[in-house]
Amino acid sequence: MTEYVLVAGAWLGAWAWDDVVPELRAAGQGAHAVTLSGVADKQGVPAGQKTHVQDIVDEVERLGLRDVVLVGHSYSGIPVGQAAERIGDRLKRVVFVDSNVPADGESFVSRWWQGPAALEAVIAANDGYWPPLTAPECEGQGLDDAQVARIVGGATPHPGASLSEPAVVSRPPGELPATYIKCLLDGPEPTDDVAELLRGENWRLREMDTGHWPMFSRPGELARILLEEARG
Numbered sequence: 001m002t003e004y005v006l007v008a009g010a011w012l013g014a015w016a017w018d019d020v021v022p023e024l025r026a027a028g029q030g031a032h033a034v035t036l037s038g039v040a041d042k043q044g045v046p047a048g049q050k051t052h053v054q055d056i057v058d059e060v061e062r063l064g065l066r067d068v069v070l071v072g073h074s075y076s077g078i079p080v081g082q083a084a085e086r087i088g089d090r091l092k093r094v095v096f097v098d099s100n101v102p103a104d105g106e107s108f109v110s111r112w113w114q115g116p117a118a119l120e121a122v123i124a125a126n127d128g129y130w131p132p133l134t135a136p137e138c139e140g141q142g143l144d145d146a147q148v149a150r151i152v153g154g155a156t157p158h159p160g161a162s163l164s165e166p167a168v169v170s171r172p173p174g175e176l177p178a179t180y181i182k183c184l185l186d187g188p189e190p191t192d193d194v195a196e197l198l199r200g201e202n203w204r205l206r207e208m209d210t211g212h213w214p215m216f217s218r219p220g221e222l223a224r225i226l227l228e229e230a231r232g
Contacts, residue, residue: 002092002230003030003065007056008215009074009099010163011132011155013040016073020215023223029230034059036076038159049079049107049165056083066090069230073097074212075108075158078167085171094176095229097222098183098212101194102167109164123160130158141211142185142218151216174200179229181222185211204229 004024008016014033024031036055038047056079060068068090072080077099084094100108112119123130132155138148174197182190184207190198197203206225208214214222 001028001030002067002069003063004032004069004071004226004230005056005059005065006031006033006071007036007073007076007080008033009076010130010158011039012151013042013154013156015040015154016151016213016215019219020223020226023220024226027223027227029227030065032059032063032065036079036162038162039156040154043156046161047159048161049163049167052076052079052162053082053086056080057086060087060090067092069093069095069226071095071097071226072099073215074099075163078102078108079162081173081176082167082169084176085169092177093230094178095181095226096178096194097181097214098186099180101173101180101197102169103173103193104169105166107164107166108162110166119163123163126157126160128160130160130163132157138211138213140185141213142209143211143213143216147213147216151213173197174202177202179204179206181206181208181214181225183208183210183212183214185209 006017013035017033021031035042036052037045069092070080077096081102109116109119198205210217
C-alpha cells in the first residue's frame with residue numbers, strides 16, 4: 001500500500017485536502033494530510049522553514065510509514081523536497097503540485113517572482129506574517145464561487161520566517177524520483193529551475209488544465225494522477 005503524505009501551500013492546513021484524501025483511500029491507499037506549524041489549527045506556533053521540514057518528517061515517523069509519496073503544493077514543495085531527503089528509504093516518490101522546489105541556500109522569498117524586497121515588505125507590514133488570500137487573487141484559476149469561499153474562508157496568515165529561511169539541500173533535487181504537476185491556468189510553462197530538473201531521467205511532468213489550487217478545483221483528477229504516478 002502506498003502512503004500519501006499531503007502538504008498544502010501557504011495559508012492552508014490539512015483541511016485543504018478534504019476532497020482528495022477520500023479518493024486515495026477509496027483506491028485502497030493510505031492518505032495523511034499535514035498541517036504545518038503556524039497555520040490553520042496550529043496558528044500561534046512559532047515556525048521557520050526548518051520547522052516545516054520537521055513537521056513532515058515527524059508525521060512519517062510517528063505513523064511508521066513506508067512506501068511514502070510526499071505531495072507538496074505551492075510553497076510546501078520547498079519543505080517537502082527537503083523532507084524527501086530526510087526520510088531515506090521510506091520514500092517512494094515526491095510529487096510537486098504547481099510548487100516551488102528547494103535549492104540549497106535559497107528561500108521562498110529569495111525566488112519571489114516580483115523580487116525579494118516586494119514580499120519582504122508585505123511580511124514586515126503585517127507583523128511578520130504573509131496575509132492570507134483574498135477572493136480577487138483566486139480569479140482565473142478555474143474555481144467556482146463556493147471553492148473560492150472555501151479557500152479564502154479557511155486561509156490564515158502564514159509565518160514569514162518559514163518563507164525567508166533558506167533551504168538546506170545536500171542531495172541534488174534531480175536525484176529524487178519526482179513528478180511535477182503543472183497547472184496550466186497558473187502559467188503554461190514550468191519555471192526555469194523546474195524545467196531544468198525535468199530534463200533529468202528521474203523527473204516526470206504531468207499537466208492539469210486548471211489553476212493553482214487543483215485540490216479544490218479538480219480533486220478527483222488530482223487524485224487519479226497521484227495514484228498513477230505512484231504506480232510508476
